[in-house]
Every structure is written in structure tokens, then in C-alpha cells.
Amino acid sequence: MAAIGATRHRIDPPLERIPEVGRIPAGSPIEARLEKIWETAPGWRGSLSTVDHKTIGVRYLVTAFLFLVIGGIEALFLRIQLVGPEMGFLTPEQYNQLFTMHGVTMIFLYALPVLSGFSNYLWPLLLGSRDMAFPRLNALSYWIFLFAGLFMYISFPLGQAPNAGWFNYVPFSGPVYNTGPNIDVFALGMVLLGISTTVGSVNFVVTLFRMRAPGMTINRVPILVWGTLTASVANLFAIPAVSLAFFLLWLDRQIGAHFFDVANNGQPLLWQHLFWIFGHPWVYVVVLPAMGIVSDALPTFCRRPLVGYTAVALATMATMLLGFGVWVHHMFATGLPTVALSIFGAASMVISIPSAVAVFAWIATIWLGKPVFKTPFLFFAGFVALFIIGGMSGVMTAAVPLDWQLNETYFIVAHLHYVLLGINVFPVVGAIYYWFPKFTGRMMSEKLGKWSFWTMFIGFNAGFFPMHIAGLLGMPRRIYTYPSRMGWDEVNLITTVGSFIFAVGVLIFLVNVVLSVKRGARAGANPWDAPTLEWAVSSPPPAYNFATIPTIASRHPLWEGRIEGEEEHSRTKLEEGYLLMRGRETLGTSPIDAKPVVILKMPEDSYTPFLVGLFVSLLFVGLLLHSWTFTALMTALSCAALSVWMWPRRNLGQRTTRHDPASAGRGGEGP
């Protein structure tokens, strides 16, 4: 550990050294040495052991997109079944399993993981660091996410997939009405996935408060970072509720407990409270980082900084906090006292204030800027339009009397798809177009990009807007078919056609990705002339991210000198900075004002995150199969792998136990 800064008081045990400040020329032997220190071994060994945040980020993105495709295909099956009245394409049970897995896949296995992918890849680059705070925890988070996804699909080929909807209400999901393994798979899978989300969230929180480059004070943090931070803090409060709910349900089903069994003084409504006290914050968890993506990337195409940075940062945090006080609006029809309903209705309306602040900030940014109509801009602008429609229908359902009319109808399905596709999928696809050059070093095709946007935008609105009308006409959600005399035929036909057009748009996007990876035009470090720090490094970035730790002097390090009103004297230093290369090292800074305080020794690649993830997942397989010996064995192996992981090592010590006068006071790693 190094001492950096002014002399005030002694720390005991002693610190190791003070790093030098200097430059590392591109292509120099020192840069090659740095690359060697941070690179991952080739082949399967490196694949299983890497803790590189960029690799983990890309894995998250690819895995989440695979789940998106699977969930999308499930949705197309549902739409074929509903294209006309009295269709027999699917049986009722098949329909139940498909709509449940569609919801589970999209909400739990796509919507947050894809945002975690962006944040994992981008955070250290945005913050001027060399890695996340806990690289191995990062790897563990991904492996458990992957295994939890596979776990939840384990019974799908056997026709025993979860079938009680993604919110899995009791008593239908209880042992009396749902006797197969369907719900046990879901319950245990959700507890497993909760581990991944929790450890990932801890990593993001610590990274923000510990790993920012010097000078990146709390008022210079990109909005994407605010969004992911807010979502991560929320996860730490929300995930325990849903993990507990599913664990209690599993106990009800397998051990004979009665938490939700009304016949034995259990409380079915407890399930709804536990689920939605998680579920509604989760909605904001899966949209706030996406809103952050737009807030950071949209200004690039408007050629001006975001209007109202402070207001948007505050709106992000206020939305999340208010999001914890609105869960009962999912339960307006459950017979709760009217005072409670009116309070939660009021809170649900208030949440539109910070959301509107963000919307006005984006519109003002476009209005006051000089928009460049590239593909990412189209997706971000489209997102703003869809956000407004989804937000408006949300405010409508915040009114209790109207909610009673619309509850359990297709109006709600329309609302949630405008929110989740509009505020998640559109920004995510726009973000792929935007950061693809950084990920791969190649540009995506603009021509195919514009085709994909317009096809997706038209298909989405054709597919989902008519659902509002179906709901107003009284069509209940989750029905596998309907009679022809209800007046729902035309809207369902249009919805199905629209959903297929949307799917074609997604397909064009995927074709564009595949073609561009191999044949896209070469991208420089900053092909969009963007302002943020990730564009200061080459595309794709080197293993170590930054050769020297940069010093940040503004919110737009790469636009300094161009923005009217910015301090003229402040200049970010990108070429010169702290030289850290005695093993994997990066800089730790203070939480608010990002003053350098410590050299952090980062761990090397390791198999232990993979092994812990594997053994913990197999432990859940043991629970599912009631194989208690196997479960005990996997528990022991998990503990053993954790012990190897956590075993103290001198070279990772953040303080030295003996003072080395030779190294104190000199960096020793300068060029």
C-alpha cells in the first residue's frame, strides 16, 4: 500500500511505498510488461479463470442476449396461439409454461444481466480504473448467473417448467395446486440467482466509492454509474425479500411448512408483499442503468453536454427510493385498507416527478444540441418516446379506481412492455451500436442499423399499442385462448403481426452484429468523438485499461476546451499519471472527492470463482432432487473452494508488516 497526499498522521502497520508519476509510451517495453501482467492466459484455462471485467462484461452481454432470443421465441409462440380466437396451437399447460418462462427469462435472465454486462465492461473504463473492486467476486457473479439460468431451464425440455406466472402467486404455486417440480425449479433458481445479483451489487457499490480516478469527484461521475449504483444499492435491500419469499415457498412445498397456507393460518398475501416489495424496485433496477446509458450516450450525438446533470442524477436516486414505497400498487385489488391504498397511489403518482425531470432533460439536450442522426441516436430518441407512453399508462394505473378497472387486463401487459422493452431493450440495442466499436474495434453497419431501428420501432408499437385497446375492451391477461364474439380478434391479429415485425427487427440487429464482428470498418479509439473516459483508450481496450492512472479535471474529459463556461485552467491528464506495475495494481481513492489514498493489489486470475459457482449451483440441484448426501458433498466442496479463494497471501496484502527502506519513497517501476 502506498502513501499519497499530505503528511498528517501515521498509519500502523506501515505502508509500502509511494508510486511515481510518469508516462508510459505506447509500444514501449514497459507497456508490454504491463500487458503481460494483466493479460489472461489463452485457451480454456484462461476462459475458466479470467477475472478481467471486460471479458466478464461481454459474457454477461452475450448470455443475456441469448436469453433474450429464447424469451422472444417463447413470446412468438404465445402470439401464434393468440392470433385468432379458439386457436389450438398450444395446450393450456404449454401456454402457462411458455408465458411463465417468457416472463422469467426476460425479467430475471435478460433485463438486469444485460445492464450488468454494460456496467461490468464500462465502469472501470468510465471511472479511470484498471478493474472492478473485487474481480473474483465479479467472475463468481457471472458464473452463478449462468448456472442459475441453466437451472431454471432444467425442467423445460421435460414439460415441467415453471407455470404460475413470473410473480408466481400462491396458492396456485403452492403444494396443493401445483404438484410437479415446476415451481421448485423456479423457487430454488431464484434463490441461486439472488446470490449472483447480491455479490454483483456489492462489487458495484464498492467500486464506485473506491476505484474512481483522482479528480473524479462525486459531481463528475457519469450518469450510467449513478444509475447502476442506485440499482445496486436497491438490490441489496430488495433481493433478500424475494429470496426469502421463494425459500419459504420451497419450505411450504417440500418440508410441509405453512407460511402461505391459509388452511393452517398461513398468509397468502404475505407472498404478494414479499414479492412486490422486491418486484417494484426491480422494475427501476432494470430501467435506471438503461436511463443512465441514454443520459451518457445521447449527448455524444447531440454534440453538447447533458442538460441538467445534477437534476438527472437526483432524479435517478429519488426514483429508486420512491420505488420502494409503491409496491402496493400491484396489490390494489387485494382488499387492503383504503388509507393504505390511497397512500401507495399517491406515492406512485409522485414517482412521475423525477421520471419527468429525466425526460425533460433528454428532450432539452436534443432540442439545444445539434443532433447527428446515427443509429444509436435513433434508438435513444425512440426510447424517450416509448418512455413517455409507458410512463403515462403507469400514472393512469396509479389511480386506484382506474387500476381496479384495468387490473389483470391486457392494458397492464401493454404498460409493462412499454416500460420494459421501451426503457430497457431500446437503450440496450442503442448502447450496443454505440459501444460496439469499443468492444470489438469495429463499427456496425449504419444501413442495417437504421433498418433494424425502424423495423423494431414500428413492430414494437404495432405489437404493443393495440394491447392497451385489448385491455380497455376487457381482455384478461394470461388466457390461452378467447371466443370470437368478444371483439378482441382484430387487436390480437395486429398485435401478433407487430410482434413478428419486431422480431424481424431484432434479427436484422443480430445479423448486423455477426457481420460487423468480422467485416465491420475498423474503429479508432474515439469514433463518435465522445466525451467520456472510456473513449480515451484504444478500441478494444488493452488488458490493463489505462497505462497510467489518469487525473480527471471535468465531467467531459475528452471535450475539455470545447464547452462554454467550463473552467479554462482545468485539464484532464490522460498520458501522465501514477505508474503502478508491481503486479496487478490500481489506485484506491477516497469516496467523495476521489483523492488517492492507497495502491490496491488486485488478485490474479483464478479457477475458484468458477468452482464456487459450480458447486453452489450443484448444491441447489441436490436440494431439487432431495439428494441430501449430494447436497452435503457440494456444500463441503463449496466451502473448500471458498477457502482456497480466501486463503491469505502476502502479495495481496494492502499493508506491509515490515518497513522496507529501499522501496519506501520511490516508485521503482518508472520508465
Added chain:
Amino acid sequence: MDARQTVSTEHHFLHSPQRIRTLLALFGAPGAWVMQMALTPPIAAYACYPHQFPLPAPLWPGLTAILATIGFVCLAGALFSGYIALASWRSLARYSKDASNKQLPVQKDEGQARFLAMLGMMSSFVFIVAILFNTFAVLSIRSCSAWI
């Protein structure tokens, strides 16, 4: 800089009194709103639905007064937090003006104090509105009535 083992304490840019004011400005109003949400619905729920069946009238005749009192106390807390935020903002604005007029030393906090003061004002505004909405909701609805 001492080459031996030391750390900087200069990064504690918010000294104690200012730090308390900033924290109060940032979290006072949200805290008051959380308090109101943590107290009002459970009290109302218990008063109207204490056991297996809902009651036509609350267990305690003064339920509305209790809930309104909670609302007003929380509102007072939020308004105080808003006042602190506004005072911090004005004080920083005054300092900046004086610094430019009288060539006082410029604050070396890179604008963090102004940013946090602005966040405090905005946060107080949003949560004062939220508490007001909740309090109106309490006052405008009969506690245990059916919603008809």
C-alpha cells in the same frame, strides 16, 4: 511529502459542521418520507384489519388524527431539511460571489459542495411533495371505508 508511511487527511473536504448540514440536507426529507411510509400504512392496516376480518371503523376513533399528526411531523422534518439545503446553497453562492469580488481564496473542492447543496435542495423538494401527497391521501379518505 514524507516518504514514510502517511496518508492524507485533506480529502475530508466536508468538515464536521458542514458535513452534518450536507447530510441533513440530502437525507432529511427522504428520511422523513421513509418514516411516514413506515408508520402510516401499517398503523392504518392494523387499525382497520387487525385480525381475520376487516372492520367497518378503525380500532381507535382518533386514527385519522394520529395519521395526520405523523404526516405533519414528517412534513416539518422535511421542510427543515429543505431549509438547511437552501441555506447551504445560499451560503455557497454568497461565498463564491465574495470570492470573485474580494479575490478570496477559491474553494478547492471542485464544485462538490455546490453539487451536494443542489442535490439537497432538489431531494428536499421531491420528498416534501411526496409527504404532502401522502398527508392529503390520509385526510381525504375515510380510514376503513370501502372504496366506493
